[in-house]
Amino acid sequence: MSAIAATDVAIAFGGVAAVDGVSFAVEPGEIFAVIGPNGAGKTSLFNIVAGIYPPARGRVALGADDVTGLAPHLLAQRGLSRTFQNLQIFFRMTAAENVMVGRHLHERRALLPHLFALPSVLRQNRATRQKAEELLAFVGLASFADQPAGTMPYGALKRLEIARALATEPKVLLLDEPAAGCNPVETAEVDAVIQKVAASGVAVVLVEHDMKLVMKISSRIHVLDQGRTLAEGTAAEVRANPEVVKVYLGAHA
Amino acid sequence: MRRFTQHPYAAVVLLAAIVIAIPLATSTTFYLRIAALVFIFALAVVGLNLLMGFAGQVSLGHAGFFGIGAYAVAVGPTHFAVPSWAALLAGAAIAALLAFLVGRPILKLKGHYLAVATLGLGILIAMVFTNEARFTGGPDGMPVLRLELFGWRARTPLAWYWISGVTLIVGALIAVNLIESPTGRAFRAIHDSETAARTLGIDVARYKLAAFVLSAIYAAVAGAYLALFDALVTPVTAGFLRSIEFVTMAVIGGLGSILGGVVGAAVLVLLPQVLTAFHEYEHVMLGLLMMLFMIFLPAGIVPSLMRLMRGRS
Numbered sequence: 001m002s003a004i005a006a007t008d009v010a011i012a013f014g015g016v017a018a019v020d021g022v023s024f025a026v027e028p029g030e031i032f033a034v035i036g037p038n039g040a041g042k043t044s045l046f047n048i049v050a051g052i053y054p055p056a057r058g059r060v061a062l063g064a065d066d067v068t069g070l071a072p073h074l075l076a077q078r079g080l081s082r083t084f085q086n087l088q089i090f091f092r093m094t095a096a097e098n099v100m101v102g103r104h105l106h107e108r109r110a111l112l113p114h115l116f117a118l119p120s121v122l123r124q125n126r127a128t129r130q131k132a133e134e135l136l137a138f139v140g141l142a143s144f145a146d147q148p149a150g151t152m153p154y155g156a157l158k159r160l161e162i163a164r165a166l167a168t169e170p171k172v173l174l175l176d177e178p179a180a181g182c183n184p185v186e187t188a189e190v191d192a193v194i195q196k197v198a199a200s201g202v203a204v205v206l207v208e209h210d211m212k213l214v215m216k217i218s219s220r221i222h223v224l225d226q227g228r229t230l231a232e233g234t235a236a237e238v239r240a241n242p243e244v245v246k247v248y249l250g251a252h253a
Numbered sequence: 254m255r256r257f258t259q260h261p262y263a264a265v266v267l268l269a270a271i272v273i274a275i276p277l278a279t280s281t282t283f284y285l286r287i288a289a290l291v292f293i294f295a296l297a298v299v300g301l302n303l304l305m306g307f308a309g310q311v312s313l314g315h316a317g318f319f320g321i322g323a324y325a326v327a328v329g330p331t332h333f334a335v336p337s338w339a340a341l342l343a344g345a346a347i348a349a350l351l352a353f354l355v356g357r358p359i360l361k362l363k364g365h366y367l368a369v370a371t372l373g374l375g376i377l378i379a380m381v382f383t384n385e386a387r388f389t390g391g392p393d394g395m396p397v398l399r400l401e402l403f404g405w406r407a408r409t410p411l412a413w414y415w416i417s418g419v420t421l422i423v424g425a426l427i428a429v430n431l432i433e434s435p436t437g438r439a440f441r442a443i444h445d446s447e448t449a450a451r452t453l454g455i456d457v458a459r460y461k462l463a464a465f466v467l468s469a470i471y472a473a474v475a476g477a478y479l480a481l482f483d484a485l486v487t488p489v490t491a492g493f494l495r496s497i498e499f500v501t502m503a504v505i506g507g508l509g510s511i512l513g514g515v516v517g518a519a520v521l522v523l524l525p526q527v528l529t530a531f532h533e534y535e536h537v538m539l540g541l542l543m544m545l546f547m548i549f550l551p552a553g554i555v556p557s558l559m560r561l562m563r564g565r566s
Contacts, residue, residue, distance in 0.1 A: 050452070071451070072448075072451040072452045073451045073452070073453075073454050073455060073456055073457070075452075076451075076452055076453055076454035077454055081452060081453070082452050084448070084449065088446040088448050088449035089445070089446070089449070090441060090442050090444075090445040090446060090449065091445055092441060092444065092445055092509070093438075093441055093442070093445070097438060097441075100438055101438050101439070101441075101442045101450070101453055101455075102453050103435075104435055104438070104439060104453055104454050104455055105453070105454035107435040108435075109435055109436070111436055111463060114430065114431055114434035114435065114436045114437070115427050115430055115431055116427070116430060117430035117433070117434070121430075121434055124435075125433065125434070128435075164449075164453065165452075165453075167453075168453055168454060
């Protein structure tokens with residue numbers, strides 16, 4: 001069964017169809033990229049899958065669960081996590097604390113024991129902290145653990161968001177332009193992390209403008225144009241598709 | 254030293270040291286009275302800081318909850334023969350219940366809109382105290398019976414010094430416990446990005462409500478203490494200016510700093526005492542000093558000073 005599947009989803013804004021009957025399915029361990037020219041409906045599709053907009057038509061499934069129209073915090077409980085194009089970091093917290101917040105769903109959340117810092121809470125804090133340090137090491141940020149996130153470099157924050165999303169132990173990770181604003185070195189670092197994440201069995205779905213990144217790491221690429229599917233396939237297949245070349249790649253080449 | 258100042262419980266240890274040290278330094282009734290007042294206001298501000306400094310939600314109506322605590326210990330013993338300590342607990346429970354009921358709908362609002370809604374709530378509560386004159390004595394207020402515990406009556410400033418000081422330490426300890434727990438991390442996450450908090454599975458509405466209810470309990474207990482300490486309560490206790498005073502204390506001391514709340518309360522209680530030397534210019538000086546604090550210590554006294562210290566070392 002696919003880790004995530006969208007079937008015939010559609011949404012319109014003010015009578016204009018932003019996404020119009022798009023379907024795709026992603027398997028565990030795959031890196032699935034959604035590309036398309038500006039206004040193709042990438043972000044709208046992303047927002048439907050991430051639970052920001054309920055679709056006007058169609059359904060979204062996580063494994064066997066129908067999750068169509070569920071709010072983000074309920075999607076998180078069902079194994080979907082995401083990052084943001086324009087960083088949504090907890091700037092007043094340290095890097096480790098940012099990742100610790102990601103462990104929220106796996107922690108005991110009753111309020112009273114927290115007020116009195118019972119031994120079970122302190123034990124849990126230590127376990128959460130340890131998990132956060134492991135994840136920071138996984139994305140190559142171990143040395144930043146106790147640094148306030150507000151003082152970290154941009155490329156590091158991109159990876160911090162991935163570590164934080166991974167802390168929820170997702171089955172599906174949505175990445176909204178993971179390389180946006182990164183220089184080539186930072187892009188290469190993000191790219192390596194994405195490949196490690198997929199190798200661990202997580203289904204990765206990304207929306208991205210950086211064609212080099214997409215072509216290099218994606219298992220499959222889904223090309224949108226004017227809210228509809230134009231093509232889907234491996235990097236080589238998509239690159240060879242004359243329609244795709246015309247509407248998208250041509251414009252950049 | 255640097256490690257100590259950054260430890261989350263450093264503020265509580267420092268606070269405990271100050272509470273113990275003051276009576277060793279002075280036994281003057283006047284100073285102990287002032288210190289007790291600082292502790293009582295600081296307790297309310299530590300609670301408000303959970304809401305404003307950590308969860309990032311403003312309230313311009315916390316004097317309403319403060320007033321509920323104050324009137325509970327006034328009305329309960331006088332009209333219903335409830336012992337003061339039980340009236341105090343009942344006041345805290347009523348404040349918590351009200352915060353719980355009102356919090357759901359108004360915490361959906363953000364920024365200025367939330368500020369206006371909480372402002373309205375505070376004004377509404379103060380109006381009830383003014384209008385229900387049969388129970389509350391109306392605009393003139395009413396006397397408050399002294400706190401009695403096991404036949405011992407809390408009357409002297411020294412007694413109130415210790416009661417309020419110890420409660421403040423416990424209140425600060427609970428606040429730090431909370432901040433260093435999953436609940437506190439959820440508060441801080443909501444402050445920086447509700448969107449991101451949601452995608453990590455945090456039930457944002459639940460945690461905003463928790464912060465609101467907890468801060469209302471702190472305010473109600475502080476209000477009860479002030480009424481018992483003054484042996485008098487008037488609607489001014491629950492008034493708009495008092496709410497603004499709490500917010501000012503939290504901001505001047507430093508939002509998101511437990512010790513900051515205490516320092517902010519100390520500044521606003523002590524400054525008017527010191528500034529009486531300026532006679533009719535007292536309020537002008539107070540306003541001027543507050544502006545200078547914000548210009549030169551924009552993050553609040555405690556966080557700004559800590560940043561300066563860190564810069565030096």
